[in-house]
Amino acid sequence: AQTVTQSQPEMSVQEAETVTLSCTYDTSESDYYLFWYKQPPSRQMILVIRQEAYKQQNATENRFSVNFQKAAKSFSLKISDSQLGDAAMYFCAYRSPNYGGSQGNLIFGKGTKLSVKP
Amino acid sequence: DAGVIQSPRHEVTEMGQEVTLRCKPISGHDYLFWYRQTMMRGLELLIYFNNNVPIDDSGMPEDRFSAKMPNASFSTLKIQPSEPRDSAVYFCASSFGGTTYEQYFGPGTRLTVT
Numbered sequence: 713a714q715t716v717t718q719s720q721p722e723m724s725v726q727e728a729e730t731v732t733l734s735c736t737y738d739t740s741e742s743d744y745y746l747f748w749y750k751q752p753p754s755r756q757m758i759l760v761i762r763q764e765a766y767k768q769q770n771a772t773e774n775r776f777s778v779n780f781q782k783a784a785k786s787f788s789l790k791i792s793d794s795q796l797g798d799a800a801m802y803f804c805a806y807r808s809p810n811y812g813g814s815q816g817n818l819i820f821g822k823g824t825k826l827s828v829k830p
Numbered sequence: 831d832a833g834v835i836q837s838p839r840h841e842v843t844e845m846g847q848e849v850t851l852r853c854k855p856i857s858g859h860d861y862l863f864w865y866r867q868t869m870m871r872g873l874e875l876l877i878y879f880n881n882n883v884p885i886d887d888s889g890m891p892e893d894r895f896s897a898k899m900p901n902a903s904f905s906t907l908k909i910q911p912s913e914p915r916d917s918a919v920y921f922c923a924s925s926f927g928g929t930t931y932e933q934y935f936g937p938g939t940r941l942t943v944t
Contacts, residue, residue: 745931757935817875
């Protein structure tokens with residue numbers, strides 16, 4: 713079974729600085745998808761960025777980028793120019809490519825709570 | 831697009847009562863997922879549907895939980911009878927199983943069972 717581990721329960725960053733959130737996963741599959749979701753205090757789960765395992769190029773979405781290391785099974789999220797609105801819980805998630813059986817769901821890490829200091 | 835819609839946003843009920851949570855997925859999405867979020871267990875999948883058919887319900891904790899999807903635009907999650915340990919935030923998410931794999935979440939229902 714696949715597992716996702718976020719080893720940093722809490723992180724803090726100064727406004728305008730850069731922060732990196734860590735995520736590792738365990739899988740025997742060669743093709744899969746990885747995601748980062750943001751959950752602000754409103755509790756809405758917001759998709760931040762996704763990465764296809766077959767793509768070597770790291771995904772980027774504005775101030776958010778990932779460092780995907782397939783061999784190391786590592787998928788970290790970098791937030792540049794941090795803003796107060798970035799304060800939230802961040803969840804790393806894994807999904808198999810197939811929707812058959814129990815492979816369609818997202819497997820989440822426990823989350824990292826990010827605080828942004830003004 | 832209105833996104834995934836869930837109702838109610840908050841529900842407070844007494845132990846033993848029946849609770850029904852509702853979800854309207856994004857139009858055109860053919861997959862629907864129900865998740866539960868607690869401090870102890872984090873986010874966990876309860877059940878998911880494809881084209882209104884339940885595919886995997888192995889995450890449903892007990893027979894007290896049931897879910898239905900009578901049509902492509904509506905799903906319910908029912909707990910009968912409810913217990914205090916069912917207190918959690920319940921999320922509905924939907925996705926399109928074609929070329930994209932992102933799941934889009936609703937705002938969640940915070941359930942409190944006293």
